[in-house]
Amino acid sequence: MNGADNRTTLTLxxxxxxxxxxxxxxxxALMLLNSLKAAPEVIRSPLAVPEEIRWDNYTRAWRDGNFSTAFLNSAILTVMTIILVCGSGSMTAYVLARKKIKSWRLVTGYLLATTTAPIQLFLFPLYFGFARLGLIDNVFAVSVIYCAIFSPFSIMLLRTYFLAVPKELEEAALIDGATHWQVFTRVMLPIxxxxxxxxxxxxxxxxxNEFLIATTFLQGQGSMTAIVSFFLFSGQYTTDWGQLMAGATIVVLPVVALFIFLQRRFIEGMTGGSVKG
Amino acid sequence: MHRLYLIPTLAINLSIILLPAILTIALAFFRWDGISQPVFVGFDNFQALAGDRVFWRALTNNIIWTAIFLTIPIGFALLVASMLLLISRGRILLQVIFFLPIIIATVITARVWQGMIFNPVSGIFGWLEQFGIHLTNPLTKTATSLYGVAAVDLWHWWGFLAVIFFAALRQVPAEQIEAARLEGATFFQMLRYVLLPGIKSTIMLMMIMTVIWSFLVFDFVFIMTRGGPAYSSEVLSTMAYRLAFYDLNVGKAAATALVISLFGLVATFFYIRAQAKDGDL
Incomplete structure (x- = not known):
């Protein structure tokens, strides 16, 4: 539609x-504005412009939130999970998209069902099992949990990309003498x-951003993620909202910056699968 | 050969989700504190739940939550999405803005609302006091705590829906919209007869997902009220969490988890059917 019929509709x-x-x-905006104010100024008015810009809110938040360790943990956890999901997920998505196995229908149905499985359905035995195996506070073990939780929807999304690849490409490569594995890694993956x-x-x-699993499995001082660290630190320092908002900004900043740069990919990925033509 | 490709996914999925899920079903029939030997108790845990006022409070809250999220955000998102279709300038910028809350971690959103909006000392509620406008922090009152938490989740959620609906609306054939326009349809007629029917399947899917997610809601309740005050904002997932990790009553927690899953299962059935209709399965 190229514009509305009348001005009133458009104005409205x-x-x-x-x-x-x-x-x-x-x-x-309130978070950003108050992250630069001293605590008494926040209380005077959350809307006022800071009289003096307090950058030290950020340095204090970084220190009290133990963010050097927490950011490193979050980064390791994030990278590990991405590798696990993309590695295992792309193989599965390929096999399911191309119906390479007889039971593709069963596997797809099972994965769709686990997409919506409540975390509580498996959380308690998992926690006590992990505790027995000494895997609590282990960032790598938690990345495996995330892989299980995030894989199903990732596979469904990846599958649509595999479906869009013309079958002829694969057939041509096979005729040229490529092995199945080579077809997958050299032909399909780059596309x-x-x-x-x-x-x-x-x-x-x-x-x-994940909270429930992280707060349950990573509570040790040395293994906390940025989110858990902020959660605990914001429960303790509830009088200095300037410092707290600075901490919040620090945790949000990398995410928002990345989002602004790659908004289209973000929006496509997160809304993908929900839109039915 | 291709069967091998599934091994990593299935090994991880079965050991992290399926096996513990089966154990949860079994645990619902045992009394267990997480450490000592589990004792078989039959249906005792379910009977305990049925006689527990907090359980019925939590279940009711989940149902209220579902009702809120099936109406307010879907209605508002549909309105905003169709309005985005009307305008020619600023669409991309507005979409990015509306999408922002969903990418911000729940803990951050919760603390910003607690400190900067609801707080009677440091927040907007306190600031309004100077003008004689008296608002109490909804999180501290039993009558309003659930709605206070829901307000924050609504802020976090509706924009995401709006962007999804907008993406769907853009696939409604332009000729239909043009035809309606030539016939002199008003904005609401257009919405009622062309746009909404055009994206019916997307709306349905989001409603199914809303039901599923409403029974899983955890983060905002746990972070802002921990189910309180006096269990007034307790939902099934926070109740199960408390039972397992604070009361060390893992059997009863497992039984609660099964109730959550039961509601999820019904909705999941419709979800899979909706996906299958589109030839995915």
Whole structure:
């Protein structure tokens, strides 16, 4: 549609959209604004411009939130999970998309069912099992849990990318004497690369932000993620909201920066599969 | 040969999800504190749940939550998405803005709302006091705690829906929209007769997902109220978590988890059917 019929409709549309944008940005703006203020100033008015810009809120938040360790843990966890999901997921997605096995229907159905499985359904035995195996506070073990949770939807998303590849390409490579593995790694993977990147981005975001598993399995001082660290630190220092908002900004910043650069891929990946033509 | 490709996915999935899920089903019939030997108790855990007022409170809260999320965010997102279709300038920018909350971690969103909005000292609620507008922090009152948490989750959630609906609306054939326009349809007629029917399957899918997610809701409740005050905002997932890790009543927690899963299962059935209809399965 190229514009509305009459001016009133169009004006009204912009007013509603403007209000929606305001509601969305308002809490984020409050976070940024108050992250630069001293605690008494926040209490005087959360809306006022800072009298003196307090960058030390950030350094104190970084220290009190133990963010040097926590960011490193989050980064390792995120990278590990991305590698696990993309590695195992792309093989499965390929096999399911091309119906390479007889039971593809069963496996697809099972994976669709686990996409929506409640974490509570497997959390308790998993926790006590991990405890017995000494895997609590182990970042690598937790990345395997994330892999299990994020794989099903990643596979469904990757599958659509594999489905879009013409079958002739595969057949041609096989005739040229390539092995099945070579077809997968040398022909298919380079073509579906954008799909893998999208999945990596979404899985990375979800891992970075994840709360329930992280707070249950990674409680030790040395193994906490940035999210868990912020959660604990924000429960302790509830009088200095300036410092707290600085901590919040630090945790959010890498995610938002990445989102601004790669918004299209983010939006496509996260909304993909939900839109039915 | 290709069967081998599935091994990593299935090995991880079966050991992390399926095996523990089966154990949860079994544990629901045992009394277990997580350490000592489990004792078989039959249906005792379920009977304990049936007689537990907190359980019924939590279940009711999940149902209220589902009702809220099936209406307010879907309605608002549909309105905003179709409005995005009307305008020609600023679409991309607005989409990026509406999408922002969903990428911000729940802990961050929760703390920003607690400290900067609801807080009577440091937040907007306290600031409004100067103008004689008296608002109490909804999280501290039993009558409003659930709605306070829901408000934050709504902020976090509706924009994501709007972007999904907008992507779907863009696939409605332009000729249909043009025809309706030539016939002189108003905005709401257009919405009612062309746009909404055009994206019916997407709306249905999101409603199914809403039901599933509403029974799983955990983060915001756990972070902001821990189910309180006086269990007023307790939902099934926070109740199960508390039972397992604070009360060390893993059997009853497992029974609660099964109730959550039961609601999820019904919705999942419709989810798989919706996916299968599109030739995915």
């Amino acid at each position: 549309t912009y007013v509603v959209l403007g209000m929606a944008a305001f509601i969305t940005l308002f809490p984020i 579906v690369w954008p799909g893998i990147l999208t999945v990596a981005l979404i899985v990375g975001l979800n891992t970075w």
